[in-house]
Amino acid sequence: MPKRPFRNRLNDLAPKEWLKFQKSWFIHNPPPRRKELLRHPAKFPETLAQEFIEFFTKRGQTVLDPMAGTGSTLVAALRSGRHAYGIELNPEYARLGRQVIADERRTRDASQPSLACELIQGDASQFAALAEAHALPLFDYVLTSPPYWNMLHAAGAKNQRKRMADPRLDVVYSDDPHDLGNIADYEAFLTALSAIYASLKPHLRPGAYLTIIVKNVKKKGAIFPLAWDLSSRLRSHYVLKDEKIWAQDNQRLAPYGLGNAWVSNTFHHYCLQFRNEAPEPKSHGA
Numbered sequence: 001m002p003k004r005p006f007r008n009r010l011n012d013l014a015p016k017e018w019l020k021f022q023k024s025w026f027i028h029n030p031p032p033r034r035k036e037l038l039r040h041p042a043k044f045p046e047t048l049a050q051e052f053i054e055f056f057t058k059r060g061q062t063v064l065d066p067m068a069g070t071g072s073t074l075v076a077a078l079r080s081g082r083h084a085y086g087i088e089l090n091p092e093y094a095r096l097g098r099q100v101i102a103d104e105r106r107t108r109d110a111s112q113p114s115l116a117c118e119l120i121q122g123d124a125s126q127f128a129a130l131a132e133a134h135a136l137p138l139f140d141y142v143l144t145s146p147p148y149w150n151m152l153h154a155a156g157a158k159n160q161r162k163r164m165a166d167p168r169l170d171v172v173y174s175d176d177p178h179d180l181g182n183i184a185d186y187e188a189f190l191t192a193l194s195a196i197y198a199s200l201k202p203h204l205r206p207g208a209y210l211t212i213i214v215k216n217v218k219k220k221g222a223i224f225p226l227a228w229d230l231s232s233r234l235r236s237h238y239v240l241k242d243e244k245i246w247a248q249d250n251q252r253l254a255p256y257g258l259g260n261a262w263v264s265n266t267f268h269h270y271c272l273q274f275r276n277e278a279p280e281p282k283s284h285g286a
């Protein structure tokens, strides 16, 4: 019997590459950053973003990052032949991101089709107005990572102490009250963040995926399960498909709670996969 040809509606990957990505965890140790991008407190690697973009889209489709930082998603999209748009609140990060995108374009093969790649400075909570003002298209995929609540304000953290000592590095994203990383109340933060993601829905193609990279937050000896709380809030807008765990195995272990209490060294993030489908019914009860 002839083998059925592999029909791939989602991406341009071969079956073997597809299967490899389906594993529910992966190790990705970020390569060193470009010096000028160290200023940003928490970017994700372009190499990681590219793997997600190449799984969740085909060449020529369009990607959005509504909290784009210095543009990692947009650079990764360019590298994989996708159009990309980003919104970023901090004008300095938006400027740095545009510079990185311009450098990336210079190194691209001139014979490749030109791709839209635009990093817009703005507040993602005003997404509908920004989409209208910039005539943004319908998106095939969203890849993004929000502030992990107001975790950067935890001055005691070792990484934060190191950043405080170097005036070239930002400790927090900004002092802008619209910056989600400055919302002190956890429930208010969750509400503002979920409202932004929900507001993207009319701008997404039916069936489009959203990947949100987050971590559960530890504060004063308790966990605020941001990944799980966000999943729960967004379930009335999108279908939660699953999580993929991003682990880092090149970090130094710290002796938190040694001999006294359980305190983990948390070296993983959740890459939550949602899909723009009719949301699940609220209850499965009779």
Ligand SMILES: C[S@@+](CC[C@H](N)C(=O)[O-])C[C@H]1O[C@@H](n2cnc3c(N)ncnc32)[C@H](O)[C@@H]1O
Binding pocket: 040, 042, 043, 044, 045, 066, 067, 068, 069, 070, 071, 072, 073, 087, 088, 089, 090, 093, 122, 123, 124, 125, 144, 145, 146, 147, 148, 173, 174, 178, 179, 180, 181
């Ligand atoms: C985790 S960082 C994203 C980093 C990005 N993925 C990268 O690799 O550069 C979160 C970003 O959200 C931005 N941000 C916070 N509040 C925002 C808002 N209301 N609208 C748009 N961006 C916002 C911050 O300035 C910060 O750059």
